Amino acid sequence: MKNIIEINRLNKEFLNPEAERQGESSLKVLKDVSLSVSENEFVTLLGPSGCGKSTLLKLIAGLDATYEGSIFLSGKDLRSNNVPVCYMLQKDCLMPWRTVLSNILMPVEIKKGNLKKAREDIKPLIDEFGLSGFENYLPGKLSGGMRQRVALLRTYLMEGSIMLLDEPFGALDEITRIQMQDWLISVWERHKKTVLFVTHDLDEAIFLSDRVLVMSTRPGTIIKELRIYFARPRSRDMVLDPKFNEYKREILKLLSEG
């Protein structure tokens, strides 16, 4: 199968005062990270806070070009090509003064696309993302789960077939988080995109992914790749399967050795 994301021996460091305080000349954040994600695969990066997950996503999104090693997206070297990706930051970053609809249409606006056509085209998606009737609400008047769905739909409408999602459900309560996972997986199973997902949550990682990449503490590197052998479509019952707990035990062990 075609590798849509291909990363080889990536190293990243920041030159900053924090490093100097620690007696280093720079802060090493990522160390020899190699990974690949094939077309329409759902891969999750799981690792302790500060190990460099968001930094890695920013590099893949092309927002920072100071790294060693290589990043290829759809076969193109990111150093010499501008490859568009759908990227959702760790914070939902909705504009509080814009309505749901105008937040969602921002990528079209930025690209100076046809807004009238886009408004028509996204009607079925507004429904699928559970936002019908709320198009003219301001983000402050939505629930946390709804705000995340607005941000996800906005991300989904960005150009490109690669989705980079940085802890999209991190700020949600347990019940809403579970509902959002069920919803995301059903949308993904229908539409299929290549997804690189970041989370701290073990259950979330196992439930959603084809593969889980476990990272070490900073400088982050991938210490283990686990393939999750649960059939799709996924159902909540899988969390009761002993195999689910085996995956969890293995990941916990890796993180404690980290």
Ligand SMILES: Nc1ncnc2c1ncn2[C@@H]1O[C@H](COP(=O)(O)OP(=O)(O)OP(=O)(O)O)[C@@H](O)[C@H]1O
């Ligand atoms: N722009 C920056 N300049 C300097 N240091 C940075 C910058 N961005 C991140 N760092 C440092 O890099 C390290 C990794 O940060 P990063 O945000 O990638 O971690 P993370 O794995 O996403 O953590 P979390 O799970 O808490 O979101 C941290 O020590 C952070 O202080």
Ligand SMILES: [Mg+2]
């Ligand atoms: Mg982060």
